[in-house]
Amino acid sequence: xxxxxxxxxxxxxxxxxxxxxxxxxxxxxxxxxxxxxxxxxxxxxxxxxxxxxxxxxxxxxxxxxxxxxxxxxxxxxxxxxxxxxxxxxxxxxxxxxxxxxxxxxxxxxxxxxxxxxxxxxxxxxxxxxxxxxxxxxxxxxxxxxxxxxxxxxxxxxxxxxxxxxxxxxxxxxxxxxxxxxxxxxxxxxxxxxxxxxxxxxxxxxxxxxxxxxxxxxxxxxxxxxxxxxxxxxxxxxxxxxxxxxxxxxxxxxxxxxxxxxxxxxxxxxxxxxxxxxxxxxxxxxxxxxxxxxxxxxxxxxxxxxxxxxxxxxxxxxxxxxxxxxxxxxxxxxxxxxxxxxxxxxxxxxxxxxxxxxxxxxxxxxxxxxxxxxxxxxxxxxxxxxxxxxxxxxxxxxxxxxxxxxxxxxxxxxxxxxxxxxxxxxxxxxxxxxxxxxxxxxxxxxxxxxxxxxxxxxxxxxxxxxxxxxxxxxxxxxxxxxxxxxxxxxxxxxxxxxxxxxxxxxxxxxxxxxxxxxxxxxxxxxxxxxxxxxxxxxxxxxxxxxxxxxxxxxxxxxxxxxxxxxxxxxx
Numbered sequence: 001x002x003x004x005x006x007x008x009x010x011x012x013x014x015x016x017x018x019x020x021x022x023x024x025x026x027x028x029x030x031x032x033x034x035x036x037x038x039x040x041x042x043x044x045x046x047x048x049x050x051x052x053x054x055x056x057x058x059x060x061x062x063x064x065x066x067x068x069x070x071x072x073x074x075x076x077x078x079x080x081x082x083x084x085x086x087x088x089x090x091x092x093x094x095x096x097x098x099x100x101x102x103x104x105x106x107x108x109x110x111x112x113x114x115x116x117x118x119x120x121x122x123x124x125x126x127x128x129x130x131x132x133x134x135x136x137x138x139x140x141x142x143x144x145x146x147x148x149x150x151x152x153x154x155x156x157x158x159x160x161x162x163x164x165x166x167x168x169x170x171x172x173x174x175x176x177x178x179x180x181x182x183x184x185x186x187x188x189x190x191x192x193x194x195x196x197x198x199x200x201x202x203x204x205x206x207x208x209x210x211x212x213x214x215x216x217x218x219x220x221x222x223x224x225x226x227x228x229x230x231x232x233x234x235x236x237x238x239x240x241x242x243x244x245x246x247x248x249x250x251x252x253x254x255x256x257x258x259x260x261x262x263x264x265x266x267x268x269x270x271x272x273x274x275x276x277x278x279x280x281x282x283x284x285x286x287x288x289x290x291x292x293x294x295x296x297x298x299x300x301x302x303x304x305x306x307x308x309x310x311x312x313x314x315x316x317x318x319x320x321x322x323x324x325x326x327x328x329x330x331x332x333x334x335x336x337x338x339x340x341x342x343x344x345x346x347x348x349x350x351x352x353x354x355x356x357x358x359x360x361x362x363x364x365x366x367x368x369x370x371x372x373x374x375x376x377x378x379x380x381x382x383x384x385x386x387x388x389x390x391x392x393x394x395x396x397x398x399x400x401x402x403x404x405x406x407x408x409x410x411x412x413x414x415x416x417x418x419x420x421x422x423x424x425x426x427x428x429x430x431x432x433x434x435x436x437x438x439x440x441x442x443x444x445x446x447x448x449x450x451x452x453x454x455x456x457x458x459x460x461x462x463x464x465x466x467x468x469x470x471x472x473x474x475x476x477x478x479x480x481x482x483x484x485x486x487x488x489x490x491x492x493x494x495x496x497x498x499x500x501x502x503x504x505x506x507x508x509x510x511x512x513x514x515x516x517x518x519x520x521x522x523x524x525x526x527x528x529x530x531x532x533x534x535x536x537x538x539x540x541x542x543x544x545x546x547x548x549x550x551x552x553x554x555x556x557x558x559x560x561x562x563x564x565x566x567x568x569x570x
Contacts, residue, residue, distance in 0.1 A: 011387040014380075016395040019045045026384070029377040035126070035329025037066035040109055043376065043413065044336050046395075050410045051340045060344040061130075061336065062098055062106035064090050069110050069129075072287060080290025080309075087291075088298070097299050098292075099135045104344040106131050107336045110284055125151055126328040128335050129284050132351035134292050137311040138300065142351040144313045145285040148363075150322040150331035151184030152275050161192075164257075164265045166203070172196045173203075175259045180270045185323045187217070187244040189257060189270070194237045201229045202236040203260030210244045211256040220244045248323040248366035251359065274355075277316050285314035315355060319363040327369050334364040334372055337413055368415070379412035 013022045019041040028036055044063050052058040068087060077083035091098040098106060108129045114122040127149040136143030157179050166173035173195035181188040187210060195202050205224075210217040220242040230236020253272040259265040277285070293309035300307065319335075322328060339347065350358075364372075386405055387393050399406040 080287040084294040104347040138307040155181040207261040318359040375412040
């Protein structure tokens with residue numbers, strides 16, 4: 001017995017850089033089980049260490065943990081800035097902080113509490129918020145919060161309802177569709193079918209099919225509120241829902257319903273609007289933008305530069321949908337692992353990509369997820385075995401001591417899909433180049449329009465200046481400018497100017513006559529006194545004319561001279 005090798009010491013927990021999983025967590029990798037936060041953190045940290053050139057220092061994606069979102073919104077935080085204090089030390093664990101130049105994205109798993117139609121708890125659902133180029137909000141560069149949800153939800157109400165009739169029934173058998181909903185891989189059709197019994201019982205609703213993108217989906221789950229099949233000359237009515245399971249690869253917004261089976265009723269076209277952000281996705285985008293703004297203000301590399309929390313655009317990517325109710329966590333993990341294999345410049349450019357181009361990205365399908373889950377289950381079993389054999393639960397040391405185990409672990413986290421990523425990167429580069437050409441063309445057209453408008457303004461200003469100059473020249477020449485009314489002030493001023501020399505000349509003539517005789521002076525003064533009394537009433541006139549005053553004065557002086565001449569002769 002002493003020659004037998006020692007029995008391995010059972011190990012109940014594996015630890016990799018502070019992320020730990022136990023046997024209970026490992027059991028959640030089985031079929032029909034959900035991934036939990038412990039498994040997410042464990043595998044993402046393994047991926048950060050192994051995928052980007054074997055060093056976490058080269059990882060282009062920062063990861064703050066599966067519980068980050070719950071902690072951010074705790075304590076009734078009303079915004080990302082308020083919630084920052086709840087997680088203020090989380091980013092400090094990252095070398096260089098969240099805005100280190102090596103990070104061009106950071107991943108935040110979101111665990112959403114679902115509610116049914118009655119508001120009751122309906123379980124939880126994982127999806128991923130990927131913040132692209134987080135530092136762009138302070139550097140004036142494109143930045144985005146991209147929501148990757150493998151169970152997207154949307155609905156469409158039809159008012160009036162869509163109507164289809166049974167072939168050959170002359171409208172006596174008809175079905176109406178009032179609403180259609182999509183929740184991930186499920187398509188739910190609300191319908192109301194009626195018939196008057198002239199053609200016997202109604203066709204069975206569960207025989208209906210959906211066609212989309214060359215794929216036919218059948219065997220829907222039937223839920224009836226009114227179940228009256230009818231019969232010969234007996235009216236019938238079915239009212240309820242048909243729930244079709246879709247292929248997860250379906251990416252269309254247009255579906256064709258064949259009620260009652262192919263060839264029974266005229267086909268109905270059910271068309272959705274494109275996927276839009278849900279209320280929670282908008283909230284997540286707002287909170288993460290506010291968190292980034294506060295983190296930049298406190299720990300950013302250039303605190304003096306303001307971070308514009310309105311800069312990140314929120315978008316939902318059209319990704320493949322899961323085909324069950326329990327693989328959402330594996331989709332989150334797969335999308336995070338794939339982002340770790342991308343180059344930093346590639347992730348940065350994704351912030352500028354249009355929804356149309358993002359749709360063509362090689363997102364993981366249900367087949368990829370099933371394969372990944374099997375690989376993860378296998379590598380966890382291998383790690384537990386190696387840990388028990390070495391009596392060591394530190395996975396970091398196990399991998400360093402066993403290069404083969406490290407290579408096996410890396411293969412379980414990657415798929416070698418670099419060729420697909422390179423192809424898509426080329427498509428993205430073409431789109432961005434075409435968009436830049438369109439932008440430059442639009443800017444050139446705008447510059448041309450601005451130049452034409454400026455030339456028009458310059459011409460109008462030149463005409464105004466010429467008109468003002470012409471008016472000034474007319475004014476200086478004493479001419480009336482066109483369009484102005486004449487006034488009496490000009491004639492009055494000219495009359496006064498002509499009257500002044502006459503008065504001066506008359507004063508000169510008065511001086512010799514006054515020196516000749518005192519009697520003549522006395523008579524002159526008496527005469528002037530009489531004349532002034534006669535003129536006094538004239539001063540009360542409202543608007544005396546200077547020209548008439550000068551003429552009256554001239555006549556008075558003439559009479560005075562004649563009177564003095566007669567006296568001398570006597």
